[in-house]
Amino acid sequence: MSVPVLVATAEREVYRGDADFLVAPGAAGELGIMPNHAPLLSALKPGELRVHVGDHIDEVFISGGFIEVQPNMITILADSAERATDIDEAAALEATRKAEDGEANRNGDIDYARASSELAIAAARLDWLRKKKRH
Amino acid sequence: MASAKDIRNQIKAVQNTSKITKAMELVAASKMRKAQNRARDAKSYAEGIERIIHNLMQSHPEYAHPFLVERPQVNRVGVIVVSTDKGLCGGLNSNVLRHALGLMREQQVKIDVLTIGRRGAAFMRRFGANSLGSREEISDAPVIGDIIGLTKIAMNHFIDGKLDRIFLVSSEFINTMTQRPKVVQLLPCPEVREPTHSGYWDYLYEPESREVLDGLLTRYVESLVFNAVIENKACEHSARMVAMKSASDNAKDIIKDLRITYNKARQAAITQEIAEICAGSAATS
Numbered sequence: 509m510s511v512p513v514l515v516a517t518a519e520r521e522v523y524r525g526d527a528d529f530l531v532a533p534g535a536a537g538e539l540g541i542m543p544n545h546a547p548l549l550s551a552l553k554p555g556e557l558r559v560h561v562g563d564h565i566d567e568v569f570i571s572g573g574f575i576e577v578q579p580n581m582i583t584i585l586a587d588s589a590e591r592a593t594d595i596d597e598a599a600a601l602e603a604t605r606k607a608e609d610g611e612a613n614r615n616g617d618i619d620y621a622r623a624s625s626e627l628a629i630a631a632a633r634l635d636w637l638r639k640k641k642r643h
Numbered sequence: 644m645a646s647a648k649d650i651r652n653q654i655k656a657v658q659n660t661s662k663i664t665k666a667m668e669l670v671a672a673s674k675m676r677k678a679q680n681r682a683r684d685a686k687s688y689a690e691g692i693e694r695i696i697h698n699l700m701q702s703h704p705e706y707a708h709p710f711l712v713e714r715p716q717v718n719r720v721g722v723i724v725v726s727t728d729k730g731l732c733g734g735l736n737s738n739v740l741r742h743a744l745g746l747m748r749e750q751q752v753k754i755d756v757l758t759i760g761r762r763g764a765a766f767m768r769r770f771g772a773n774s775l776g777s778r779e780e781i782s783d784a785p786v787i788g789d790i791i792g793l794t795k796i797a798m799n800h801f802i803d804g805k806l807d808r809i810f811l812v813s814s815e816f817i818n819t820m821t822q823r824p825k826v827v828q829l830l831p832c833p834e835v836r837e838p839t840h841s842g843y844w845d846y847l848y849e850p851e852s853r854e855v856l857d858g859l860l861t862r863y864v865e866s867l868v869f870n871a872v873i874e875n876k877a878c879e880h881s882a883r884m885v886a887m888k889s890a891s892d893n894a895k896d897i898i899k900d901l902r903i904t905y906n907k908a909r910q911a912a913i914t915q916e917i918a919e920i921c922a923g924s925a926a927t928s
Contacts, residue, residue, distance in 0.1 A: 514691055518787050518869060521687035536849045547702065549695075550849035551858055574859050576695040578840075583691045585862065 511543035513559055515568060515584045522568060522589040529560040530582060532575050541577055548577040554632035557584065567591070569636055571629040590633075600637055604630040647912065650905040654898055661894030667731070668887035674783060675819070675880035681784065682816055682877040689870040692863050696832050699859075701840045706852045710798075710860045713831050714807045720750045721775070721797055721806040723829065725813035725871045726763030727879040728780055733886040735814060735822055735878055736762045742824035743812040747772070755806065757793055759872060775800065785872050787865060794865050801830050813871035814878040820885060822878040829867060832860075 513530060515523035532539045533555025541548075552573045559566040573586035607627035700711065724743045726736045740763060747754050756772045758764040764777040776796045781789045800806040808830065815825040827833070848855045 514687065516687040516691050518685060518688050518866060519681075520684040524687070534849050535854075539849070547698075547844060547846045548849070549699070549846040549852075549855050549859065551855050574695075574855070574862065576691075576698070576846075578698065581694075583695060585688060585691055585695075 509543045510561070511545075511580065511582055513582045513584070515557065515559075515570075515586060515589060517573075517586050517589050522586065522591065523559065523566065525559070525561065525566075527559045527561055527582070531556075531558040531560075532584065533557065533570070534575070539575070541582060544579045545577045545582075547579070548575070550575050552584070552586070554629040556636050557586075557589075567640075569633055571633070600630065600634045604634050606630075647905060647908045650901055650908060654901045654905065657894050657897050657901065661891050661898070664887045664890040664894060668884055668891055671880050671884035671887055675877070675884050678783065678873075678877040678880045679816070679819075682873050685870055685873050689866055692859075692866050695859070696863050697835060698840055699846070699856075700832055700835045701838055702845045703843055704845055704852055704856065706856060708853075708856045708860055709802055710830055710864075711832055713834065717752060717807040719753050719755065719806050721755050721757065721800060721809040722747060723757045723793070723797060723809065723811045723868065724759070724763040724767070725811070725868075725875045726758065726760035726766075727875065728761045729879075730762065731886060732879050732883040735882040736760075736766075738822075739763070739812060739814050739824045740766050742826060744770070746810060746812060746826055755800070757797055759790065759793065759868075760875070781872060781876075783876060785869065785876065787869050790868050790872055791865060794861075794868050798830070798861065798864055806830075811867060811871055814875050816874045816877045816881070819881045822882060827867070829864060832863070 510526040510528050511530075513523065513525060513527045514521070528543070530541045532541065532550075533553050535551040535553050538555075539548075539550060552570060552575055554571045555569075557568045557570050559568070568586075568589050568591055570584070570586040570589045573584065573589075575585075576583045604627070607623060607630045704711075722743060724739065726739055730736070743756075743763075747756075754772065755775045756767050757775050758767055758777045759779075759781070761779045764774070764779060767774055776793050778790060778793045797806070797809055801809060808828065811827050811829045813825055815823045817823055846852075
């Protein structure tokens with residue numbers, strides 16, 4: 509049994525297909541969703557989205573967004589998303605460094621909230637990559 | 644009849660114009676392809692979020708977000724108009740603006756406008772509409788940040804009760820030859836006409852319904868406006884390419900006509916000269 513899944517960002521479609529099981533980084537903790545789940549609406553935090561199709565697992569890094577679950581359809585609207593295959597650790601490290609700089613340099617005129625949310629995204633993305641490497 | 648030299652100058656001028664329109668046609672054609680791809684790629688998100696809102700309108704949330712509730716008394720209406728920055732794109736802007744004007748005349752109450760694109764802003768200024776904000780010179784690769792300021796103004800006015808209803812007027816991209824003006828009610832979210840989820844139900848919310856709905860509905864408004872901007876870009880470049888192509892074709896026709904006139908004038912001059920020579924030699928012999 510499977511359920512259609514759509515993952516999209518404002519600029520493009522990232523994933524469209526059927527899933528047997530899906531794990532999303534919900535704002536209040538990881539969400540595991542099977543087909544025929546009750547209607548659910550949740551915010552997402554930066555982290556990893558795993559779409560299980562048979563034995564295959566598709567991994568997408570998302571930097572926050574929303575998920576809507578209907579028994580017969582799952583829609584994930586991400587602020588930005590990257591498939592595991594296109595993300596590059598060097599770029600992730602660079603982004604983390606930049607975000608840390610931004611947070612260190614805060615002196616009133618720098619938007620603290622923005623810098624710390626950027627840092628959270630960059631750090632989550634790097635954690636995820638490191639975990640991937642170990643496997 | 645104009646002299647041969649005048650006609651030659653005229654041909655030159657038309658040729659120069661046609662070179663420009665031809666170049667603009669080529670530029671528009673390449674921009675058009677990119678803009679159309681961008682519009683197609685962005686469609687998934689917009690459709691996804693519209694479907695979610697459609698479902699949400701049929702659920703029964705305990706927290707009635709102001710965006711979801713139709714107001715009994717409408718005192719002031721907001722209109723967001725999406726137009727282009729530059730002209731020379733056929734009837735695209737005038738169609739949208741005429742539609743916007745029609746919508747504004749229909750309303751029985753006072754109206755505020757928000758404009759995207761310089762053409763729309765200039766038109767509304769001339770028309771004397773009260774403008775709450777304007778965003779001009781959006782690049783060919785729009786990002787959501789380009790319109791967040793404007794949507795923020797609109798949403799704040801709506802939440803504060805200064806606007807009770809907001810419409811979005813923009814161009815819908817059908818294909819390269821056809822673009823159609825489109826009006827949608829942005830806020831409050833339009834009521835569901837064809838229910839797909841019946842019964843009394845509500846979502847599970849994580850973390851809190853208030854937090855999720857605030858975020859999601861803000862995103863929804865931004866996404867609709869952003870999608871209109873991206874679609875408008877595709878329309879703009881398509882309309883410009885078509886307009887420039889027909890201008891180039893017209894120039895070609897004019898040049899052809901002028902060439903014929905020029906040859907006639909040249910031949911008439913030669914004939915006249917020969918006639919004069921003949922007449923002269925006949926007189927002396």
